[in-house]
Amino acid sequence: MLDVNNTTRVEMDWSGPERLQMNMGPQHPSAHGVFRAIVTLEGETVVAVDAVIGYLHRCHEKLSETLTYAQYPSIASKTDYVAAMTSEFAYVLAAEEIGKFEVPKRAQYLRVIVAELQRIASHLLWLGTWCMDMGGALGGGATIFLYCIRERELVLDLFESLVGARLLYGFFQVGGTRYDIPDGWAQACRETIALIDSRIDEYEQMLEDNAFFLARTQGVGTVSRELAQDVGIAGPLLRGSGVDFDIRKNVPYSSYGDFDFTVPVETAGDCYARYKVRMAEFRQAIAIVRQALDKLPAGPISSRPALKSVAQIRIPKGEAYGRVEGPRGEVGSYIISDGSAKPYRMKWRGASFSNLSILPLIIPGHKVADVVAIMGSVDPVFGEVDR
Amino acid sequence: MTAADASARIKERFGIDAVAEGGLGVTLASPRWPEFARFVRDELGCRYFNWLSAVDWKEQGFEVLCRVENLDTPLVVTMRTRLGAGETHCPTLTGLYQGADWMERECFDMFGIRFDGHPDLRRILLEDTWEGHPLLKSYAVDTPHPPYR
Numbered sequence: 336m337l338d339v340n341n342t343t344r345v346e347m348d349w350s351g352p353e354r355l356q357m358n359m360g361p362q363h364p365s366a367h368g369v370f371r372a373i374v375t376l377e378g379e380t381v382v383a384v385d386a387v388i389g390y391l392h393r394c395h396e397k398l399s400e401t402l403t404y405a406q407y408p409s410i411a412s413k414t415d416y417v418a419a420m421t422s423e424f425a426y427v428l429a430a431e432e433i434g435k436f437e438v439p440k441r442a443q444y445l446r447v448i449v450a451e452l453q454r455i456a457s458h459l460l461w462l463g464t465w466c467m468d469m470g471g472a473l474g475g476g477a478t479i480f481l482y483c484i485r486e487r488e489l490v491l492d493l494f495e496s497l498v499g500a501r502l503l504y505g506f507f508q509v510g511g512t513r514y515d516i517p518d519g520w521a522q523a524c525r526e527t528i529a530l531i532d533s534r535i536d537e538y539e540q541m542l543e544d545n546a547f548f549l550a551r552t553q554g555v556g557t558v559s560r561e562l563a564q565d566v567g568i569a570g571p572l573l574r575g576s577g578v579d580f581d582i583r584k585n586v587p588y589s590s591y592g593d594f595d596f597t598v599p600v601e602t603a604g605d606c607y608a609r610y611k612v613r614m615a616e617f618r619q620a621i622a623i624v625r626q627a628l629d630k631l632p633a634g635p636i637s638s639r640p641a642l643k644s645v646a647q648i649r650i651p652k653g654e655a656y657g658r659v660e661g662p663r664g665e666v667g668s669y670i671i672s673d674g675s676a677k678p679y680r681m682k683w684r685g686a687s688f689s690n691l692s693i694l695p696l697i698i699p700g701h702k703v704a705d706v707v708a709i710m711g712s713v714d715p716v717f718g719e720v721d722r
Numbered sequence: 723m724t725a726a727d728a729s730a731r732i733k734e735r736f737g738i739d740a741v742a743e744g745g746l747g748v749t750l751a752s753p754r755w756p757e758f759a760r761f762v763r764d765e766l767g768c769r770y771f772n773w774l775s776a777v778d779w780k781e782q783g784f785e786v787l788c789r790v791e792n793l794d795t796p797l798v799v800t801m802r803t804r805l806g807a808g809e810t811h812c813p814t815l816t817g818l819y820q821g822a823d824w825m826e827r828e829c830f831d832m833f834g835i836r837f838d839g840h841p842d843l844r845r846i847l848l849e850d851t852w853e854g855h856p857l858l859k860s861y862a863v864d865t866p867h868p869p870y871r
Contacts, residue, residue: 388847396832567771692821
């Protein structure tokens with residue numbers, strides 16, 4: 336294997352007084368959306384980053400004050416459109432907590448199944464796009480991208496046969512789920528996850544045997560355990576920095592306590608550690624889906640009668656925070672109810688917003704090319720950053 | 723540290739009864755906001771900054787909320803402060819938690835709350851020329867959009 340760390344590196348020295356300001360974005364392919372990073376350079380080294388966000392801002396928090404508890408869950412999909420199930424999940428959990436809605440066991444299991452399938456789909460998109468960002472160094476960077484998209488399509492096919500939509504679902508509703516699985520779906524789901532399970536090894540081999548991949552990710556974008564908590568990053572970033580915290584395990588919701596799974600933790604805090612955590616999460620997600628399909632109880636999927644009008648669900652005065660472990664970390668919805676059919680105030684805690692805010696703190700000192708690797712390892716979805 | 727221990731220490735130090743709400747809820751006056759946050763971070767071990775936001779209670783003024791956690795125990799503290807009618811200033815937490823930087827900027831953007839001592843308090847989601855603060859209850863949801871630059 337080529338040892339890239341022991342070859343002589345030729346670098347252009349920066350010796351002048353000038354600094355260069357360079358725009359990355361808003362239409363930069365590695366931004367995975369619309370994000371503008373104004374980077375200040377000394378030669379090829381980044382010394383400062385100003386992150387400009389908000390290009391996708393739709394003010395979901397204001398919007399939610401105008402929509403009823405029956406209407407908003409399907410709109411919540413549009414915050415994190417790569418993991419739409421997650422956002423719906425957080426919103427209905429908060430509303431159910433204030434309204435003291437029971438959720439039938441079957442609905443809880445269905446929620447877990449779709450949430451974990453969503454994690455697989457989301458991580459596939461992350462892996463593919465991130466590897467494409469690092470491009471040629473991986474020996475034709477589009478290969479992994481196309482492989483991942485191929486597998487992700489299979490998961491989206493499952494969602495399509497479940498709810499009729501591939502990206503934005505409206506699967507969750509206060510009190511349960513809106514859809515039950517059709518005949519044959521469970522079998523199709525088992526086959527899909529078995530196929531994905533068999534291919535993850537292949538991706539790992541392609542990447543971990545690649546000296547360039549290791550050189551570009553190991554020791555790059557290191558986040559210490561302290562900084563991770565200070566900024567409030569979540570999910571694979573937090574666990575990649577050595578903090579053993581996963582809401583599914585630490586504060587179980589929706590019957591996650593019924594399933595046997597582990598929470599992968601890495602201590603290095605670099606891009607490679609975040610990669611390792613996500614790769615392990617693929618397998619854990621697959622294990623959870625299998626268990627949930629095996630144990631799926633019979634029964635109703637919603638605890639309340641169907642609505643005759645969208646304003647019919649009313650929840651008492653109160654406040655609650657619904658939090659779920661999404662693919663990018665903690666997704667939370669804080670609802671303040673005034674007893675009407677709409678929230679008085681709803682706050683989104685978007686995992687990507689918190690995760691992205693660490694970029695200006697960790698990028699300085701790295702080369703321009705590393706910016707792309709670090710940004711990809713954070714896996715931001717701008718619909719959720721800007722909300 | 724259990725929630726009961728934390729609650730006792732808050733009572734002893736600040737004379738405030740914490741409310742059990744799936745964590746601890748503490749409401750305090752805004753001048754004590756940073757002091758309390760420092761206590762929660764250093765003595766209760768809540769080093770994880772989760773989020774900060776605000777609520778517009780119309781004529782009763784703003785309420786600022788902040789949720790921090792001790793991930794090891796786990797202990798959750800939701801701090802709240804009422805700014806009072808017409809008051810738009812609140813002390814910043816950026817010196818204690820780096821995560822407060824963007825969250826306070828978002829709060830300023832959406833509510834117009836000025837976080838005194840914030841190193842870089844400018845709009846974050848909306849453009850700098852935007853007029854008004856959308857999450858105010860007085861801001862109509864269909865307020866005409868200024869021409870886009």
